[in-house]
Amino acid sequence: QKEVEQNSGPLSVPEGAIASLNCTYSDRVSQSFFWYRQYSGKSPELIMSIYSNGDKEDGRFTAQLNKASQYVSLLIRDSQPSDSATYLCAVNSGGADGLTFGKGTHLIIQP
Amino acid sequence: GAVVSQHPSRVICKSGTSVKIECRSLDFQATTMFWYRQFPKKSLMLMATSNEGSKATYEQGVEKDKFLINHASLTLSTLTVTSAHPEDSSFYICSAYRTGQPQHFGDGTRLSIL
Numbered sequence: 001q002k003e004v005e006q007n008s009g010p011l012s013v014p015e016g017a018i019a020s021l022n023c024t025y026s027d028r029v030s031q032s033f034f035w036y037r038q039y040s041g042k043s044p045e046l047i048m049s050i051y052s053n054g055d056k057e058d059g060r061f062t063a064q065l066n067k068a069s070q071y072v073s074l075l076i077r078d079s080q081p082s083d084s085a086t087y088l089c090a091v092n093s094g095g096a097d098g099l100t101f102g103k104g105t106h107l108i109i110q111p
Numbered sequence: 112g113a114v115v116s117q118h119p120s121r122v123i124c125k126s127g128t129s130v131k132i133e134c135r136s137l138d139f140q141a142t143t144m145f146w147y148r149q150f151p152k153k154s155l156m157l158m159a160t161s162n163e164g165s166k167a168t169y170e171q172g173v174e175k176d177k178f179l180i181n182h183a184s185l186t187l188s189t190l191t192v193t194s195a196h197p198e199d200s201s202f203y204i205c206s207a208y209r210t211g212q213p214q215h216f217g218d219g220t221r222l223s224i225l
């Protein structure tokens with residue numbers, strides 16, 4: 001049974017601070033890792049993808065992957081109120097496989 | 112970025128009705144399309160994987176005779192919820208995939224069965 005675990009939150013972070021979101025996964029053959037942002041009532045929006053160990057930066061977002069620890073994280077720098085949403089961690093075995101999602105972390109950025 | 116169109120965005124209908132949801136990739140040919148379902152305050156759950164011209168692969172616990180998937184072309188997949196009941200009320204979301212790219216999601220269809 002593939003599982004992706006996230007702390008459901010809510011995680012409250014002051015505006016301008018760094019928000020740190022964490023995710024662990026159970027399937028060791030997982031190859032592709034994604035962070036999606038989902039606003040209430042909307043479909044997920046891709047924020048970051050990461051495929052190899054280490055850090056990947058894109059603007060204010062940094063994804064970190066540690067396959068040995070089966071751990072993925074997302075850092076959001078200079079958090080803005082518009083970043084308030086549910087962040088979903090998703091993994092798959094690569095390519096054309098369906099995604100296994102975590103339950104999501106509800107992030108609240110306090111002005 | 113890649114655009115995936117899903118239609119309709121919202122459906123309200125009576126129990127026993129069959130409902131068809133369309134998913135189109137507008138600017139690329141999708142080798143694979145996926146159908147997910149999300150119940151309130153829950154995460155997305157994969158229902159089925161659809162490849163053009165072949166039968167869909169359903170996840171465990173998803174009834175293939177209830178959730179009919181047709182993938183007629185590389186840009187269109189449809190999900191038909193047959194004889195829908197209130198417990199089928201959910202947010203149905205499709206995604207489209209092409210080699211080397213992450214999955215891109217449609218805007219979702221909120222299905223409410225009365």
